[in-house]
Amino acid sequence: MPILNRTIAPDSKSIEKINLIKANEIDYKNKVKLYAINAGEQSVKKIDFIFNAGTWYEKQRLVSLITNLMLNEGTTTKSSNKIADLFEFYGATFNVSISPDTAYISVMFLGKHIEKILRILDDILRNSSFPQNELDNMIQNKKQKYLLDSSKVKVLARRKFNEALFGNEHPYSMYSEYSDFDLINTDVLKSFYSDFYSSSNCKIVLSGSVTDADIKLIEKYFGNDTWGSNKAIQSIKYKVKSSEIKNHIIEKTDSVQSAVRIGTTMINRSSTDFYGLSILNTVLGGYFGSRLMANIREDKGYTYGIGSIAVSYKHDGYFVIVTEVGSDVCQKAIDEVYIELKRLQDERIPESELSLVKNYMLGEMVRAFDGPFSIAESYRELIDYDLDMSYYQDFLDSIKNATSVQLQEIANKYFSRENMYEVIAGKKS
Template sequence: MLDRTLAPNFGAIEHIKLVEPEHIKLPNGCSLYYFNSGEQDLVRIEWVFGNLRFNPDKPLLNSAVVTMLTEGTGSLSASQIADKVDFYGAFLQAEYGFDHSVVTLYSLSKHLENTLPVIKDIITDSVFPESELQTYVRNQQQKLQVSLQKNDVLARRAFNKAMNGDSLYGLAADATDFQQLQRADMLAHFKQMYQPSNCTIFLAGKIDEEILKLITDTFGKNWQNGPETADTTQPALKQADEHFYYIEKPDAIQSAIRIGTRIINRSHPDFPALQVLNTILGGYFGSRLMANIREDKGYTYGIGSGVSSLKHGGALFIATEVGADVCRDAVSEIEKEINRLKTELVPQDELELVRNYMLGSLLGSLENVFSHADKFKNVYFSELDYTYYDRYTSIIKAVTAQDLMDLANKYLDFDKMYKVIVGKY
């Protein structure tokens, strides 16, 4: 019988083994990576497309096209698509991201023969019906109107715009941008972007030869590239010269704060150690920002920092909402915590705690084969390989307090950070 008076043994995480994919290059140029693992007859398939070059005159095409993929094809209406997917107990989702747009299907293996043709129809023959487009425009304008009443939304939009200018990363859409959406533009965008040479398929689950053949036949045959190659290059990001933005709301009870700077992305050798530094600053519940601004000062219910890794750059950002009367004090405390990292060595016990937290989080995130596929996508789209995770764990174990201080002085200059306040200051 288990003796619950005794704490379980624990030990350091020495090595994390990841499920590695097999790769097939289809004749039409589409790449397929598949992860065969698991006991249940369930698979997740993702069709990932690189977003086309940002056009400031038509800024919403990438996001609008993927959102409306399921609104109708040449042979199926939106309701018929939904009914077919639901009938087989499957789940279909189309999502927009800064660098890629993704169509995801979860399905029982035995129903793939019926669900895959629906996906094929969506990514080869979406027609964006005019009536559905007008409904989409109205709904999005209404959602935007509601969102723009929220301080944190305004702060995020202003922050991204300052950091990234007119780009996919800096887009802050307004109502007129939705009104400019035209069906002809969406069709042209769709035909250029949604073709096999611009698609990578990630398949994860319990996979046998029959499933593999079904997928390769469905998306390797009778799916041809168009005459125009997908242009996924992006214009250079242009940061704003102004670094402080204040959107005043005289009646605000809370103020939204967003502070940060452009930094490296995952492909840079400093990135793993920078994640350690970020975790100490504000990357988990026991972070310094939480301990100071929430636990000690009581200025907020929550505050955190994060690092984002995108194809064309990265960012470190701090976000919170605080009482309007303590906004200026909260900003001062954030500056204080950043400067502490630059002038004081992190105590060894704090560093060990963060090491264990980060390694444990990585291990805990690998709960199933889908998680392993997600980890692979991170390195694949950063043009890295699985040695990244070996290096990541090695750096977390070996990084010193002096290394972290050096990084803080290299990357964290509060005076040059972008600062956005919405509310009272």
């Protein structure tokens, strides 16, 4: 057996393409669409239900969130305890979540129990009853969490930042008030549930070792007759009303730390510039070795962590730099952020740094397709934008072919200081 020489680094290989497993797409007669991803041989499967039922579609604050959270709290045939016991008995995990655009139900389970799991989910999607006692408990818990969160500078900064970018009546910035909890009742939840958790508004992603029998079971429970009201989902348009004031301070004099957010509205995943923007974001603050981390954390010691994010929603997007710093160095940290933004505009990224970032991003892309559930998550992201899997190959090609000249042009196009909003929650030095 040869001895491994650990003084010599292993050969590296260039990632030329990602082996994308194409989903088997099936349109059922009741308008449900299935994406079946047959990958892996493990006994565990995962099913995701996707609905256009995020905050974008609610007429009353909190309705989309509470409706989503209440789905497993009882049906006309089962109590919340009974549902929980059944999932536990079959070794399944049930999760719900929402984004501003979309609502999700996700269940991971042993493949041999698929029909039993689908039967429970069928009951949840057709017969959720939103019991008053369960709703009262949830509202009380959410109120307590709201009060706790409202004392945190990072929460105050996030709320004010999104409001400054989109306006306080836009779904991407419309945060709830304490009084909104008292306006939630079972009637508004049942109405939202009926209108948006319906067969005509449902996409399903099934991943794992998917068989023809599994696909037939999906059709049996969710692809034949209609469920929900099946009203046409209206295409709602909201106007972005950005604040005319670019700098906002939320005073919290007892805070040792100040939360800082700097950014602006931005393109979303549907724009071809989003590829280059993602690379720039990674250079600036998208990984542990980023410029913001190197400067403001490692060199200056102003913070334990700082990062930047290019957020993509279905109808819009934004770019934001996020950190918490000592109140005594808040302005110094902000000054350094703008220095790093200006560097991206004025200087080309050195080839050595760009190569490092490219390799990091390519590695992250490979990990994003490592296994059926990661592939399913990637599909979920594309479904929101009506994109297909060629998006990821195009993204990979854009990363490999990006030049410092192109990235400098994108930085000058999108990172102008005059477009940036600045929010501080805490004390500004």
